[in-house]
Amino acid sequence: MTHSLDRPAWNALQTVHADLAEGGPLAMRYPTSIVPFAAPRDDTPESLRALAALSSPGEIMALVEVGPITVPDGHDVLIESTLVQMIGDRPYERIDDMSIEPLTPDDAEEMLALALLTKPGPFTLGAQRLGTFWGIKIDGRLAAMAGQRMRHPGLSELSGLCTHPDFQKRGLGTLLFRFVAGEITARGEEVFLHAYASNTGAIALYEQLGFKLRSRMNVKIVQRRG
Structure with missing residues (x-):
């Protein structure tokens, strides 16, 4: 039996993120200014041509x-790898912490700089169009952030979690992780995430925070010639 998360980009673009979808019935993608995820309807030659x-x-x-x-x-x-897709095994408590604030378009450049420095995954200046991001600022600097990426009915992906090297080992990442999970749970949705299978340290942390492996996933980053 298939699950909507087996094809996370296609099913997000068919549902919650349909207003962001580019393409048609055979293939869809997010705008390149937001995130590079794309998917064909299936592996038929017609769908692959539409994707191309x-x-x-x-x-x-x-x-x-x-x-x-x-x-x-x-x-x-360009890149071929394996991800783990994990899903929270319980509802998460909503956290009230004055140090955490919603980020706005005014923060976009600093968010992108932090993402480029720490490399949590594909990130652009338009990432906030996918969902709310939250951050912790220290001395006027963005020290850590996390937010939401692909969304399905009843499911939201926790993503973009990163902490500036100057502020690591303070528990900021774990705090933001729990905060975003709590915000998603408060909407009555389940929380899921992706991590590279080789990132065993992060996977161990996610397991401690109540996430379980749902499936291993294939990922390919491809570039159009020319």
């Missing part, structure tokens, strides 16, 4: 599926 048509020369698409990923013609694989 969504990218321009030099553009990157991120393809994530539980099954094998077929690369559309005209694209080269």
Whole structure:
């Protein structure tokens, strides 16, 4: 039996994020200014041609599926790896902490700089269009942040979790993780996340925080030639 999270990008673009979707019935993607995730309807030649048509020369698409990923013609694989997809095994308590504040478009450049420094995953200046992000600022600097990425009915992905090296080992990441999980739970949704399978330290932390492996996922980052 399939699960909507087996094809996280396709099912998000079909539902909660339909207003962000570019493409048509055979293939869809998020705007490149927001996030590079894309997906074909299936592996038929027609769907793969439609997926290929969504990218321009030099553009990157991120393809994530539980099954094998077929690369559309005209694209080269830049990265091929394995993710773990984890899901919270319980509701999370909502946290009231005065140090945590919602981030706004005025914070976008500092958020992008933090993401580029710490590399939590694909991140752009437009990432806040996917959902709310929250942060902790210390001495006027963004010390840590976390937010939401792909969303399905009843499910939201916790993503973008990162802490500036100058402020690590203070528990800020764990605090923000628990805070965002609590905000998602408060909406009556389940929390899920992705991590590279090689990131054993992060996976161990997520397990301590009540997340369990749902599935291993394939990921390919591809670039259009030209």
